[in-house]
Amino acid sequence: MFQKVCVRLLVTLTWLQAVAARPNFLFIITDDQDAHMDLWTGQMAHNTNVTNVQPPWGGYPKFIDNGYNNHHLGLWLQQAGYSTFYAGKLFNGHTINNYNKPLMSGYTGSNFFLEPYAYEYFNVTTTRNGRAPVSHQGKYSTDLLADTAQEFLDTALQQPEKPFFIALAPVAPHSWLQEVPTTRGGPPQVAERHRNLLQDYQIPRTRNFNPDQPSSVNWISRLPKLNSTVIEYNDEFQRLRLRSLLAVDEMVGRTIRRLEEEGVLDNTYIFYTSDNGFHISQHRLHPGKMCGLETDIRVHLLVRGPGVPQNAIRSAPSTHTDIAPTILKLAGVNITDKKFDGTPIELGIPKEPRSARLEHTAVEFWGVGLLESPYASPSNNGNNTYKGVRIEAEEYAFYYSVWCNGAKEIYDMKGDQGQLTNLLSPTHADKANAFRLYDQPLQAITDRLDALMMVLKTCKEKTCIDPWGALHPEGNVASLKDALNTTYDAFYRGQTKVQFRRCAGGYLLDAEGPLEFEAYNSLEFMQAPYDPDWSIRI
Numbered sequence: 001m002f003q004k005v006c007v008r009l010l011v012t013l014t015w016l017q018a019v020a021a022r023p024n025f026l027f028i029i030t031d032d033q034d035a036h037m038d039l040w041t042g043q044m045a046h047n048t049n050v051t052n053v054q055p056p057w058g059g060y061p062k063f064i065d066n067g068y069n070n071h072h073l074g075l076w077l078q079q080a081g082y083s084t085f086y087a088g089k090l091f092n093g094h095t096i097n098n099y100n101k102p103l104m105s106g107y108t109g110s111n112f113f114l115e116p117y118a119y120e121y122f123n124v125t126t127t128r129n130g131r132a133p134v135s136h137q138g139k140y141s142t143d144l145l146a147d148t149a150q151e152f153l154d155t156a157l158q159q160p161e162k163p164f165f166i167a168l169a170p171v172a173p174h175s176w177l178q179e180v181p182t183t184r185g186g187p188p189q190v191a192e193r194h195r196n197l198l199q200d201y202q203i204p205r206t207r208n209f210n211p212d213q214p215s216s217v218n219w220i221s222r223l224p225k226l227n228s229t230v231i232e233y234n235d236e237f238q239r240l241r242l243r244s245l246l247a248v249d250e251m252v253g254r255t256i257r258r259l260e261e262e263g264v265l266d267n268t269y270i271f272y273t274s275d276n277g278f279h280i281s282q283h284r285l286h287p288g289k290m291c292g293l294e295t296d297i298r299v300h301l302l303v304r305g306p307g308v309p310q311n312a313i314r315s316a317p318s319t320h321t322d323i324a325p326t327i328l329k330l331a332g333v334n335i336t337d338k339k340f341d342g343t344p345i346e347l348g349i350p351k352e353p354r355s356a357r358l359e360h361t362a363v364e365f366w367g368v369g370l371l372e373s374p375y376a377s378p379s380n381n382g383n384n385t386y387k388g389v390r391i392e393a394e395e396y397a398f399y400y401s402v403w404c405n406g407a408k409e410i411y412d413m414k415g416d417q418g419q420l421t422n423l424l425s426p427t428h429a430d431k432a433n434a435f436r437l438y439d440q441p442l443q444a445i446t447d448r449l450d451a452l453m454m455v456l457k458t459c460k461e462k463t464c465i466d467p468w469g470a471l472h473p474e475g476n477v478a479s480l481k482d483a484l485n486t487t488y489d490a491f492y493r494g495q496t497k498v499q500f501r502r503c504a505g506g507y508l509l510d511a512e513g514p515l516e517f518e519a520y521n522s523l524e525f526m527q528a529p530y531d532p533d534w535s536i537r538i
Contacts, residue, residue: 022081022332023306024156024268025165026259028252030245031089031174032278032289041072044321044341044464045364046457046507056506059093064102073324075106077165080333085152087111087145088169089118096125096133103130109155111148113141116179119171121189121244140191142170142244146251153258163331168255172248173241173278175287175372185372187236187287190243197246201239208282208418215283215420216293217407218383219369223284230375234281237373241278269305269330271323283419286373292363292388292401293419305330307349317361317392318345321464341464359479360467362456363388363401366506383503389453391480396437398480400449404503404511410446440484447492448483454498454517472520491520 041048048066056062063069078084084107094104095115104110114133117125124141125133136144145168156164177185208215210226226234252272259265279285279295289296301318321342325335329344346352369384388401390413397413409422412435423432423442435442455467463470468477477483483492496514504511 021267022163023330024163024259024264025077025327025331026255026268026270027165027167027327028248028270028272029167029169030248030274031169031171032241032274032276041068041324043339044362044459058506060091060095060098061093063091069102069105072106073327074165074167076324076328076333076338077331078106078108080328080331081162082331083108083156083159083162083164085109085156085164086167086169087148087152088167089113089171090169094118096127099127099133100130109152111145113169113171119174119177119179119185121171121176124171140247142172142247142251143191145170146247146254149251149255150258153255153262157262157264165327165331166255168251170248170251172244187240188244190240191247194243194246198239198242201242202235203238203281206282206418208420210281210284211420213420215422216291217401217409217422217425218403218405220283220285220291226281226284226286230286230373231281233373233375234287237287238280267306269303269308269327271327272300272302273320273323274299275320286371286376288369288371290365290367290369290384292365292386292399294399294413294417297361297363297388297390301345303347305347307347309348312348315392316346317359317390319361339461341459341461343465359391359393360452360456361390361392362453362459362464363390364457366504368505385500385503385505387453387457387498389449389456391449393479393481396480398445398449400446400453402450402453402498402500404500406499410442410449438481438484440486444484444489444492445480447489447495448480450498451492451495451517452480452483454495454514457498457512458515470519471517474520477520488520491518494518 048068074084074086086104086107087110090104090112093115094112096117099112099114104112109129111126111128114125114127117123117135121141122139123135123137124139124144125135126144127133149166149168152164152166156162156166173188175185175187176189177183203209210231212225214221214223256265256270259268276289277294277296277299278287278289279291279293280287282295283293285291319342321340322345323342325338325340325342326344326347328335328338335344364387366385368382383403383405385404386401388399391398391400392413398410399413399419400408400410402408408424410424411419411422413419421428421431423435424446432442437445451471452467455463455470459467459470466478468479468483469475471477471483477485477488495518496516499513500511501513502511509515
């Protein structure tokens with residue numbers, strides 16, 4: 001079984017447009033479209049301790065054992081009076097043997113894909129409303145989802161006074177995987193009607209596409225350049241991924257047309273996103289999704305609904321932990337008792353409060369870096385446990401990462417969006433020495449980001465949303481720009497640095513290294529009055 005990435009994701013928010021009644025919701029999440037747990041619970045992986053898809057670290061049994069069958073979005077909406085429906089892939093480890101041990105709570109109607117057949121596009125097995133598993137051999141799984149969505153709407157619309165939530169989770173464009181009687185896999189399978197489309201498509205030849213010089217750190221930095229045979233394979237692999245999404249396009253279009261025909265579209269929020277991104281030839285990487293690079297951690301989020309501005313596009317730091325509180329807030333549900341690590345996303349709706357998350361997202365992954373290609377070496381990617389922090393602001397953007405074997409990397413995401421220049425590598429020492437932000441050197445920036453990561457690696461609730469506030473309880477630092485005030489140089493230099501004691505396959509405290517950070521004490525560190533306009537006086 002392919003592992004799922006356990007990361008926090010930087011989301012590109014694309015707002016489309018669509019009123020007195022409580023709104024409906026249609027939520028579509030694809031699989032690997034450039035760890036559902038954080039999405040449905042609103043908590044980070046280190047807090048759910050579901051940090052992998054394999055036992056003993058994660059999967060449906062871990063979800064049940066940790067008590068989350070009583071603590072998730074579907075159940076909260078159902079308790080708030082919604083009719084709730086879910087079809088498709090729910091969790092890894094949700095199988096034909098344990099689907100009823102116990103049944104998943106919180107859904108009025110369901111049609112869950114079950115392992116070991118979840119990723120067999122033409123042989124998926126499902127459990128409908130908790131009944132015995134049924135094989136759908138010969139039926140394309142995304143088309144099955146499209147039919148199920150119509151059946152869900154048939155049920156939901158019989159009670160027009162009751163709002164509904166429908167989640168559709170196709171496995172596209174995830175790789176095809178057969179687990180019984182033997183394990184085989186490959187690129188995604190596509191519907192026959194799409195088999196010959198997109199013949200001329202090639203992966204964009206960006207600067208980080210199979211670069212002449214190696215990039216990143218650890219095992220990635222040791223990858224050889226891909227040869228022409230591999231590039232041809234990867235191009236076709238990506239064509240198959242795109243073809244598999246054509247059936248998803250049709251499913252979405254069919255569902256939206258039905259909402260419009262029934263007169264409920266204008267009171268329905270539609271969310272479309274993915275669980276993680278995907279790399280394929282960038283940084284010399286074979287197909288996969290388990291790295292902290294931008295290809296893997298940045299995904300789309302499209303939203304349409306009441307009050308959402310039409311055709312507005314913005315990039316904002318947001319994570320899957322923000323989705324549950326966003327939907328509950330739109331549904332009029334009190335979220336103050338939910339212990340979320342996320343916060344409602346700004347949708348541009350008039351009079352909505354500003355998001356409490358200003359510029360950061362946390363990244364965390366445990367396990368191996370699985371590569372989904374017959375050309376990939378299986379021995380290069382064992383130590384793939386790392387933590388990262390992604391900062392995105394108008395004037396600056398960075399990605400900083402610390403790996404379990406001690407490797408570190410930092411990228412200036414304004415000037416190096418392809419992440420080819422690790423400023424912590426001796427190879428780029430000249431660029432690192434010359435780099436300045438608000439007249440502060442790279443080391444000062446790295447010290448701040450490392451301290452931010454130290455907070456985020458154990459954060460809960462508010463400290464995940466406002467980690468600068470944990471470092472500066474006096475409340476005068478809310479961003480990297482604020483933290484770069486030279487007043488704080490000694491404070492950040494003296495912070496314990498993020499490191500691991502060993503590489504582990506999941507979240508184990510004894511492997512995580514130092515966990516405690518120091519909060520700023522103005523009496524101890526401050527030499528002069530704080531100047532809030534320090535950066536514009538440089």
